[in-house]
Amino acid sequence: MATIPRLYIDAPLAASGLVALDDEQSNYLLRVLRLEDGAPVRVFNGRDGEWSASVKKASARRAEVTLTGQTRPQTGQIRPPLTLLFAPVKKDQTDLIIEKATELGAARMVPVLTERTQTRTVRTDRFRKIALEAAEQTERLDLPEIADAAGLDAALDALPEGMAVIFCDEAGEEAEAPWGGEAGRARPMLEVLAGLKGRPAAILTGPEGGFAPAERAYLRGRAETWPVSLGPRILRAETAAISAMTLWQAVCGDWK
Numbered sequence: 001m002a003t004i005p006r007l008y009i010d011a012p013l014a015a016s017g018l019v020a021l022d023d024e025q026s027n028y029l030l031r032v033l034r035l036e037d038g039a040p041v042r043v044f045n046g047r048d049g050e051w052s053a054s055v056k057k058a059s060a061r062r063a064e065v066t067l068t069g070q071t072r073p074q075t076g077q078i079r080p081p082l083t084l085l086f087a088p089v090k091k092d093q094t095d096l097i098i099e100k101a102t103e104l105g106a107a108r109m110v111p112v113l114t115e116r117t118q119t120r121t122v123r124t125d126r127f128r129k130i131a132l133e134a135a136e137q138t139e140r141l142d143l144p145e146i147a148d149a150a151g152l153d154a155a156l157d158a159l160p161e162g163m164a165v166i167f168c169d170e171a172g173e174e175a176e177a178p179w180g181g182e183a184g185r186a187r188p189m190l191e192v193l194a195g196l197k198g199r200p201a202a203i204l205t206g207p208e209g210g211f212a213p214a215e216r217a218y219l220r221g222r223a224e225t226w227p228v229s230l231g232p233r234i235l236r237a238e239t240a241a242i243s244a245m246t247l248w249q250a251v252c253g254d255w256k
């Protein structure tokens, strides 16, 4: 049986309500999916759980949905919450980071403009659209928050008190070394996570050129910050972000 389409609607959801859809949502249901009157859909708004509904053609180009019943109660956010602080990289790879972070349950994402970040123009409206579509597909009941881009200090200073920062550090102990290689690597992430269970955490990954020596020295000296190694190879930024979130979910998150 084809999956029943699932739509995020920013409107109150209550029994036997009728909810009007916007142009984009109407176009998706009526012209892309070619749904007829009465076709089933599922809707969620991040507050009232998920509801079954049926499509109602209000006009040739406009659709509404008639709510029929709640299929899933609203559950709280994933506890503890995971934040991803990521240096934006090339467009497609950054899109991948946003999509995968949504699937992997990130509660909040912050594009961090570090010294070596090459991509300085950050389209958060685009990121929010990618995250919304990924939340619909991954059956989340909430949307991750996509914060505006911030510098490294500002992004860290804005974190809630006591949040553990997991600093993906490919360069090891040597602040000046471009790559830790065989010497001075940070502790394996899995080992570090064993001591961070139950704590809200922020994973930090750098740009294509890595973190600058001054940034790395600052991060390694910062309280509540744990440098971690993701193994003996240099991962692309998107691979590092996805790998680190996967490990965190498996040890500290909701993959139990």
Ligand code: SAM
Residues within 6 Å of the ligand: 167, 168, 169, 170, 171, 178, 179, 204, 205, 206, 207, 208, 209, 210, 211, 228, 229, 230, 231, 232, 233, 234, 235, 236, 237, 240, 241
């Ligand atoms: N400095 C690297 C080099 O010399 O080519 C490039 C940085 S890497 C492409 C982008 C980011 O991914 C890094 O800043 C780090 O946050 C993360 N990363 C990549 N490989 C890693 C590893 N083995 N351990 C920890 N973090 C890693």
